[in-house]
Amino acid sequence: MSVTYLEAIREAQARALAEDSRVFIYGQDVGAFGGAFKATKNLAREFPGRVMDAPISEDAIVGLGVGAALEGLRPILEMQFADFSTVGFNQIVNQAATLFWRTGVPCPITIRLPCGGTSGSGPFHSQNLETIYSHYPGLVVMAPATVEDAYSMLLAAIAIDDPVIFCEHKLLYYHLKAESLPAEALPVGKARLAREGRDLTIVAYSAMVHEALAVAAQLATEDVEVEVVDLRTVKPLDTDTVIASVARTGRLLAVGESWPWGGVTAEVVSRVAAEGFNLLDAPPVRLNSRDTPVPFHPSLWKAHRPTAESIANAARKLLRQ
Amino acid sequence: MVPSEIDREGDLESPVSRDLCLRAFRWMILARVLDDKLASLYRGGKIHGGVFLGRGQEALSAAAGVSLRRSDVFAPLIRDLAGRLGFGETVLDVVRTYLGSALGPMRGRDGNVHRGRPRQGLLPMISHLGAMISVANGILLARRLKGVTDSVGIASIGDGATSTGSFHEALNQAAVERLPLVLVVANNQYAYSTGNERQFACRALIDRAPGYGVEGCTVDGTSLVECLSAIGQAVARAREGRGPQMIEARLLRLCGHGEHDDAGYVNAELKAGAIGRDCLKLAEEFLRGRNLASPQQIGQWRREAQATVEQAVAQVQREPGPDPYAEEWCALSGRKLADPAQV
Numbered sequence: 001m002s003v004t005y006l007e008a009i010r011e012a013q014a015r016a017l018a019e020d021s022r023v024f025i026y027g028q029d030v031g032a033f034g035g036a037f038k039a040t041k042n043l044a045r046e047f048p049g050r051v052m053d054a055p056i057s058e059d060a061i062v063g064l065g066v067g068a069a070l071e072g073l074r075p076i077l078e079m080q081f082a083d084f085s086t087v088g089f090n091q092i093v094n095q096a097a098t099l100f101w102r103t104g105v106p107c108p109i110t111i112r113l114p115c116g117g118t119s120g121s122g123p124f125h126s127q128n129l130e131t132i133y134s135h136y137p138g139l140v141v142m143a144p145a146t147v148e149d150a151y152s153m154l155l156a157a158i159a160i161d162d163p164v165i166f167c168e169h170k171l172l173y174y175h176l177k178a179e180s181l182p183a184e185a186l187p188v189g190k191a192r193l194a195r196e197g198r199d200l201t202i203v204a205y206s207a208m209v210h211e212a213l214a215v216a217a218q219l220a221t222e223d224v225e226v227e228v229v230d231l232r233t234v235k236p237l238d239t240d241t242v243i244a245s246v247a248r249t250g251r252l253l254a255v256g257e258s259w260p261w262g263g264v265t266a267e268v269v270s271r272v273a274a275e276g277f278n279l280l281d282a283p284p285v286r287l288n289s290r291d292t293p294v295p296f297h298p299s300l301w302k303a304h305r306p307t308a309e310s311i312a313n314a315a316r317k318l319l320r321q
Numbered sequence: 322m323v324p325s326e327i328d329r330e331g332d333l334e335s336p337v338s339r340d341l342c343l344r345a346f347r348w349m350i351l352a353r354v355l356d357d358k359l360a361s362l363y364r365g366g367k368i369h370g371g372v373f374l375g376r377g378q379e380a381l382s383a384a385a386g387v388s389l390r391r392s393d394v395f396a397p398l399i400r401d402l403a404g405r406l407g408f409g410e411t412v413l414d415v416v417r418t419y420l421g422s423a424l425g426p427m428r429g430r431d432g433n434v435h436r437g438r439p440r441q442g443l444l445p446m447i448s449h450l451g452a453m454i455s456v457a458n459g460i461l462l463a464r465r466l467k468g469v470t471d472s473v474g475i476a477s478i479g480d481g482a483t484s485t486g487s488f489h490e491a492l493n494q495a496a497v498e499r500l501p502l503v504l505v506v507a508n509n510q511y512a513y514s515t516g517n518e519r520q521f522a523c524r525a526l527i528d529r530a531p532g533y534g535v536e537g538c539t540v541d542g543t544s545l546v547e548c549l550s551a552i553g554q555a556v557a558r559a560r561e562g563r564g565p566q567m568i569e570a571r572l573l574r575l576c577g578h579g580e581h582d583d584a585g586y587v588n589a590e591l592k593a594g595a596i597g598r599d600c601l602k603l604a605e606e607f608l609r610g611r612n613l614a615s616p617q618q619i620g621q622w623r624r625e626a627q628a629t630v631e632q633a634v635a636q637v638q639r640e641p642g643p644d645p646y647a648e649e650w651c652a653l654s655g656r657k658l659a660d661p662a663q664v
């Protein structure tokens with residue numbers, strides 16, 4: 001029996017609902033319908049009254065979640081697509097993220113963001129917003145790359161007393177499979193060595209981890225050993241693990257799927273430059289999506305985001321330096 | 322003989338008890354005295370940041386505060402000093418937040434009207450207008466999920482803030498969930514300098530209530546007894562399970578938007594008209610005219626309020642401000658999850 005990334009997200013929510021009476025789910029079409037991607041399939045039936053359809057009101061969805069958290073509950077809020085979370089942006093960054101700091105009262109909400117593109121989805125159903133949420137103090141931002149992490153990190157997110165932005169990648173929903181759900185996990189905030197190597201470090205997260213692993217496999221045939229670091233959470237960012245890897249390889253390529261101005265990859269490069277400059281044998285490189293909205297057509301879409309091909313090219317260039 | 326229930330002209334939908342009326346009136350006095358003190362501290366350069374008064378809105382606000390039980394929820398906005406006090410906020414919390422005392426609920430991290438005690442049902446407003454209504458909804462929904470069914474929430478909002486998307490989203494949400502929410506709209510004719518004619522095009526704000534499927538009524542916001550009657554009744558309806566209630570109170574802001582603003586733009590006719598009357602004076606006249614409180618008694622209350630305020634200010638002025646070296650500088654409750662970014 002195997003389980004997909006999407007099923008892991010569904011199973012994590014089912015387990016949280018079963019084990020913790022404070023948990024409830026609120027979002028558009030999450031009830032009897034089971035969600036636009038079926039991440040809450042059958043949960044409304046299994047947990048009557050605790051999986052509720054919301055009106056198309058992202059601001060009020062998040063606001064309601066904050067109020068429920070104040071009352072001691074643990075809301076899971078589903079944004080139908082990450083893109084629409086911008087309508088609830090104010091409540092996320094100004095209400096949820098400031099509450100503890102202002103009042104000393106924690107705000108344990110989990111906001112699930114189906115992120116990333118699939119070709120044909122276009123500018124408004126494809127965005128990766130981890131960068132913009134990471135910019136704000138008071139939020140934890142997760143971007144799991146594996147089925148195991150989708151499951152264990154979502155459970156961790158629900159248990160955390162602070163607001164968590166949970167970026168789940170739509171491209172991984174169906175095709176990424178694991179044999180079973182994990183019994184244990186790395187602590188939140190700890191990056192994972194997805195592959196060991198001594199010539200070059202690729203730092204990635206979410207779907208880009210799989211592109212990076214494909215590159216590592218390919219470059220292995222060219223006698224190059226690529227180390228792949230999967231950040232898992234982008235905030236907090238596990239600087240130590242990244243720098244330890246660069247200390248081994250001397251070369252850094254940071255890959256992210258959000259836009260190039262600023263962002264997670266810029267943060268990775270800046271930290272390595274500031275704290276591990278002497279470890280570098282070549283200038284660090286970053287690779288992001290292009291600086292345009294996410295295109296609709298498959299040929300444009302493929303060229304918009306980093307792919308194994310563009311990452312491999314960047315890696316080869318960096319290795320020649 | 323002093324009647325225990327007041328029905329003024331016999332035209333109120335629900336009678337107001339003498340006791341409630343006097344309690345609300347005393348909070349109005351305290352709020353006015355405290356507001357005046359804050360304004361004078363501001364003019365003396367003793368307050369960092371702005372000062373925002375509720376002058377002219379004390380009757381409405383106090384009526385909201387005293388209509389709630391301590392176990393209820395109150396989401397006040399900038400002109401709600403009287404209601405906050407009536408709901409249970411202390412004068413010390415107010416003064417400490419304005420003066421930035423480390424001992425206040427916001428500990429110098431936030432100031433002036435941005436204060437509250439969420440664990441006690443007093444929501445700490447963020448500046449972004451309209452944003453607190455859905456938070457109140459969340460508390461009420463959570464209580465329902467937990468089986469607590471007799472709670473009510475009051476959220477305050479201004480005429481200007483009714484134009485926000487979050488106001489619309491939250492009122493619709495409350496109606497869909499049939500939450501026990503009372504939305505008190507203080508239509509004080511202005512949003513900062515912008516008059517109603519540039520704010521909305523419906524005949525009256527209350528016309529929106531049926532559009533959302535909520536019950537609504539209008540009230541003369543200068544009349545304490547009318548405010549008490551209308552809000553008391555709305556709270557009772559919400560508590561009975563009749564869903565959200567909306568009240569539009571008509572009144573005038575008798576001060577600047579903040580103390581930095583001379584409000585020279587306020588229409589002179591409005592100021593001179595019935596809507597421009599001072600609710601505190603009207604309430605005092607009413608109570609004296611009905612022999613519900615003597616001038617001596619009212620004078621005594623005012624002196625007590627002044628003493629309370631002076632004492633609190635004197636105390637807080639000796640309190641320490643926040644210490645930047647002792648500050649934790651961490652916005653997460655889980656300190657282990659703090660990002661290791663170097664600053």
Ligand SMILES: Cc1ncc(C[n+]2csc(CCOP(=O)(O)OP(=O)(O)O)c2C)c(N)n1
Binds near residue numbers: 478507509578
């Ligand atoms: C979303 C948002 N936009 C702008 C402001 C700036 N602002 C603060 S108070 C105010 C006027 C509010 O008017 P109203 O809602 O009528 O309340 P009143 O001040 O009259 O009590 C404005 C524009 C804000 N706080 N929030």
Ligand SMILES: [Mg+2]
Binds near residue numbers: 512513
């Ligand atoms: Mg106004």
